[in-house]
Amino acid sequence: MNRLASATSPYLLQHAENPVDWWPWSEEAFAEAKRRDVPVLISVGYAACHWCHVMAHESFEDPAVGGLLNDNFVSIKVDREERPDVDAVYMTATQAMTGQGGWPMTVLAAPDGTPFFCGTYFPRANFVRLLESVTTAWRDQREAVLQQGAAVVEAIGGAQAVGGPTAPLTAELLDAAAEQLAREYDSVNGGFGGAPKFPPHMNLLFQLRHYQRTGSVRTLEIVRHTAEAMARGGIYDQLAGGFARYSVDGHWTVPHFEKMLYDNALLLRVYTQLWRLTGDRMAERIAAETAGFLLDDLGTAAGGLASALDADTEGVEGATYAWTPAQLVEALGTDDGQWAADLFAVTPAGSFEHGTSVLRLARDIDDVDPEVAARWRRVRGALRAVRDLRPQPSRDDKVVAAWNGLAVTALVEYATLTGDAVTAGAARDIAGVLAERHIVDGRLRRVSRDGKVGEPAGVLEDYGAVAEAFCAVHQLTGEGRWLTLAGELLDVALAHFATGSGGFYDTADDAEKLITRPADPTDNATPSGLSALVAALVAYSALTGEPRYREVAETALATVAPIVARHARFAGYAATSGEALLSGPYEVAIVTTDPVGDPLLLAARRHAPPGAVVVAGAPDQPGVPLLADRPLLAGGSTAYVCRGFVCDRPVHTVDDLLAQLA
Incomplete structure (x- = not known):
């Protein structure tokens, strides 16, 4: 029976014709395992994953392997990008059992979902031996198998525990984080660490804001060197733009060729901000090309941006x-x-x-x-x-809410700096897709494809990244609806994801119950749910003048301050918001009859301090708190600059505005 044929996930559709009798993640699959009294195979991957393809070709397309699985297991296929909650739980189990993780992820579990064996890629012969051994153990040594599973669940419950020490995210702590990154910096090749080498986009965003606050030449040089090394390396597509997921070496030469939306969205912000702060021509070019890649190569006919381009072309990595x-x-x-x-x-x-x-x-x-x-x-x-x-690599054309939110924020930053109307229009259109398709009955859905929204519920990173995007579009357009939407999403997140101790779970309190409730505060390939939410809370508080959202952000950042202190490389987005709070952030209202090209507006956007919000328009625009009760003085454009809810005198000239922003 082909249960994957109607899936919204391209990854599941890739496996729809396998001889394996796959089930999608569902209560029915586990009920079937319980009815048959057999263990469950949970196979987790994603459409652009090279080694997922290899394992599929070697094992899941093999009728003999399919028969072994069908006779002795209930097999469940999971797209990690659709169900990051499921992925997070079993990745923690895999790391606890093996000391490492990755995709494809191969988990063997009891019919209640309790994992008792975890791994990643298995060559066919090893995989067959594993399945035969587990079949025998399930029949003859079940008590030992179940005891091992219980121990794994206990271990991952501890790993995902909430609470713990907190501390304010102070200037001293952020300075120490910048110093830690400087010690770990690869002064020869740029970036941090060795092979495989990943673009450190969130750390670079933090360092750019740290440079703005401190003027540290060393911090800026780390960013410039890393940005140039990546842009000149093979990890960057020198013909079409766009960055690959990582380089397999330590010097950015040979990439793992998949191109992910989230990497390119975050890197667009890095190069845009580097150009804004320094005038660097290389950064200007890479920002323009990356924005073009997002819209030209990842744009979908139904609206929104696709998740990824595959690493392989017709089964060969990098052939294109x-x-x-x-x-x-x-x-x-x-x-x-x-x-x-x-x-x-x-x-x-x-x-x-x-x-x-x-x-x-x-x-x-x-x-x-x-x-x-x-x-x-x-x-x-x-x-x-x-x-x-x-021949071209295939494309995973599902639209992921969080990643499209990251892209909207990046495109808005680029558009406001360049004045590019095409990019601005695209950002607004993508935000419209998120607002009109992905919000269902007031709650976010994680994915859509071909204009149809999927069933998976949004997780915390979706709420944070989309709310931050709506705050960005509010600043771009001066339209109140976007700020209203952002506030509604943030209120849902505060009501349904909070831990009660200042932090946040990654899944809602009314979401599907897994063997443990994930709550990972670290920034990895994408901002953590907590970091994404904090960024949105900081922006929303500045745009509305409502301090309670800022207070929630400060309390949440205090829960990750120990991570910033000890492991700065895994807290870059949180540290970026920390810099915004130290800055104020500034709230800039430009009251004008020209909300596109007013010199005061252009100056504010060009010279904005870290995390500043900037809104322009006529006085008392509905739904725009920063313009409320702020008239045009002396008949001309007027800039109102506040910092942490304390305001300077209104000014009319660019020079006076820049003096207030300095």
Whole structure:
């Protein structure tokens, strides 16, 4: 029976024709395991995952393996991006049992969902031996199996426990976090740590705000060096823009080729803010190209942005992207082909597999003569045209609420800095999809696809990232509805996700009950639910003048202050909000008849302190608290600047405004 055929998840649809009798995650699947008195196989992955594809080809497409599973297990397939709550619970179990985690994740559990064996990728022979051994143990040693499961549940319950020490997130603590990052910084290659190397976007956002507050040259240099190393490396698509998930080496050369929406959204913010603060031309170019990648490559026909581009093309990782010197000459001719080989570091030996190379930028093209820049653009366009004729990676086109929220915030920041109407319109349209499709009966749904909203309930990161996005669109448009929507989502989050001790669970109190209720406060590939919510609370409080939301944010940050102190690399988004609170954040209202191009507005956006909110429009716009009771003085545009609910005198000139923002 094909139970996956109607799934909204492209990952589940990839497995719909397997000989394995898959069930989606459901109460019915566990009831069936209980009825048959067999264990459960829970297989967790996502559509763009290379090793998920490998295990599928080796095992789940094999009729013999399918028969073994169907006879002895109830098999459940889970898209980790649709059900991050399920993924979080069993990832904690996997890490507790093995010391590491990753995808595909392979969990064997009792019919009540209690895990007793966990792992990740298994080659076919190992997987078959595992299934045979578990079948025997379930029949002959069940009590020992169940005892092991109980011990795992106890361990993960402790790992997910809420409460614990708290401390204010002070300037001293944030300075110490910046110093810790400086000690862990790779001064040769940029970034932090070794292979595999992930773009440290949230740490870079924190460091940029720390630089704004402190003027630390060292902090800024870490950001600039890392940003340039990534942009020139193979992890960045030199032809089409967009960043891959990570590099398999420590120097950004060979990527794991999947491109994720969340990485590119967060990196768009990094390069936009780096450009805003320094005028760096490389950062300006990468921001523009990354914004273009989001809209051109991830935009969906039904609205919203797709989750990812696959790592594989027709089962081969990186096949779309790699080149040989001969292929460059064939595409461009001898002169341009040899020039491109030098520019993109394509050698006969190759940097990837089978003598092929991943394109990386070996020469500067942002500060060169116009003739060189024109040649680069021409060569780049020609190679892109040739590459577009190759087979292309598949796309996971489900729309994830949290990741689209991150993208909206990034696109708004880019649009407000550049004045680009296309990007601004796209941000508003995507926000509209989230508001009109993903909010059902006042609650967020996690995913949609082809215009149809899915069943999975939104988790905390969805509420935080979408509320922050609505606050951003409110500032972009001056329309009150977005602020109202943000407040409604935040009120739901405060009512249904709070722990009672200042922190937050990742799932609502009325969500499906799992073997434990996840509550992970650390920032990893994306902001934690807590960090995302705090960012939205800080912005909303500044935009509305309601201090209780700020107080909730400060209390929540106090619960993660020990993580900031000890493990700064895993608290970058929380630290970013900490910098905003230290700054004020500033609340800037520009009362004007030109809410698009007023010089006061442009200056406020260009020179905004960390976390500042900026709104422009006519006096007393409905639903816009920052414009309430603030008239045009002396008949001209007027700037009102407040900080932490304390206001300066109104000003009319750019110079006076900049003095107040300094």
